[in-house]
Amino acid sequence: MSHNTNTSIKSAPIAESGPWAAAGEHPNAVTNRFYTYECVQEIAAFIQRLVPAKPELAIICGSGLGGLADLIVDKTVIPYSEIPHFPRSTVVGHRSNLVFGTFNGLNVVCMQGRFHPYEGYTTAMCAFPVRVMHMLGARSLVVTCAAGGLNKDYSVGDIMLIKDHLNLPSFAGNNPLIGHNDERFGPRFPPVGHAYDRQYIMKMKEIAAKYNLQLREGVYCGLGGPCYETIAEINMLRLLGGDAVGMSTVHEVTLAAHCGFRTLGIALITNKCLSDYNSTYEAVHEDVIRISELKADELQQLIFDFVNVLKNNDLENQH
Numbered sequence: 001m002s003h004n005t006n007t008s009i010k011s012a013p014i015a016e017s018g019p020w021a022a023a024g025e026h027p028n029a030v031t032n033r034f035y036t037y038e039c040v041q042e043i044a045a046f047i048q049r050l051v052p053a054k055p056e057l058a059i060i061c062g063s064g065l066g067g068l069a070d071l072i073v074d075k076t077v078i079p080y081s082e083i084p085h086f087p088r089s090t091v092v093g094h095r096s097n098l099v100f101g102t103f104n105g106l107n108v109v110c111m112q113g114r115f116h117p118y119e120g121y122t123t124a125m126c127a128f129p130v131r132v133m134h135m136l137g138a139r140s141l142v143v144t145c146a147a148g149g150l151n152k153d154y155s156v157g158d159i160m161l162i163k164d165h166l167n168l169p170s171f172a173g174n175n176p177l178i179g180h181n182d183e184r185f186g187p188r189f190p191p192v193g194h195a196y197d198r199q200y201i202m203k204m205k206e207i208a209a210k211y212n213l214q215l216r217e218g219v220y221c222g223l224g225g226p227c228y229e230t231i232a233e234i235n236m237l238r239l240l241g242g243d244a245v246g247m248s249t250v251h252e253v254t255l256a257a258h259c260g261f262r263t264l265g266i267a268l269i270t271n272k273c274l275s276d277y278n279s280t281y282e283a284v285h286e287d288v289i290r291i292s293e294l295k296a297d298e299l300q301q302l303i304f305d306f307v308n309v310l311k312n313n314d315l316e317n318q319h
């Protein structure tokens, strides 16, 4: 048997066909081959034709928290359906708009509705708009979400600043960065230990103190959903150090850290996590939306005030 020793190993993205394809390719690798740097550029150029002003802050609205976008002034609302290559939000409590304008005097871009893996999107696809918003010019990100309270000291309606996360899908080999890495987005092996900006957390606490509001600070566990957690899973997440659990955020913040955003993560505790086999209580999405809408004004006020910190550049440079 003869071997061809003259073949060169190419570093290009994975082959379209051949043994790799036959063996099955990770869906995120396929997604990332589609959402190339050039594709993100195409989307950004499309948006810039409609909205020339550069956003400085990107905001992602969690379940029932999309009302924040309604407070943006001098708005341009672009439905996701009109943006090339954009997915759609299919979940109750998530609209499907990219909203531009000013919020407390700062140019912002706001995702009024996000994408979740349980809707059938890969984690890479759910998170890629983060790269679009970065390419448009935003360097700060505020990501909000609804979450179940794992920490037994937490109450429904508490606001938790996310200090760190457990990216459970990533443990199972489902990280949004799987596949070819384009260094123009960020490095192959990005550090994520400081994905949630400490200074942003401290500033947000100062802001909350002015309203006599005590914010929680904890670890968010991101799961794939759509099922809420079993009691055994909740017990496991507590043992792992989780304070809140949800079905989003971690893949977005992973891409945000990859491309160099400074991120503030805010989880609204919309329900307690079931931990008693004799209890009849179950988390339901209607309650999640109801509590989010109830607490939306408080959250919006905090983010509104946080914008002053960015406007006044009232921060030391961390990076």
Ligand SMILES: O=P(O)(O)O[C@@H]1C[C@H](O)[C@@H](CO)O1
Pocket: 061, 062, 063, 091, 114, 116, 144, 145, 146, 147, 225, 246, 247, 248, 249, 284, 285, 288
């Ligand atoms: O988009 P977020 O993370 O705020 O939404 C949470 C997680 C699920 O999508 C849904 C469950 O009720 O709310």
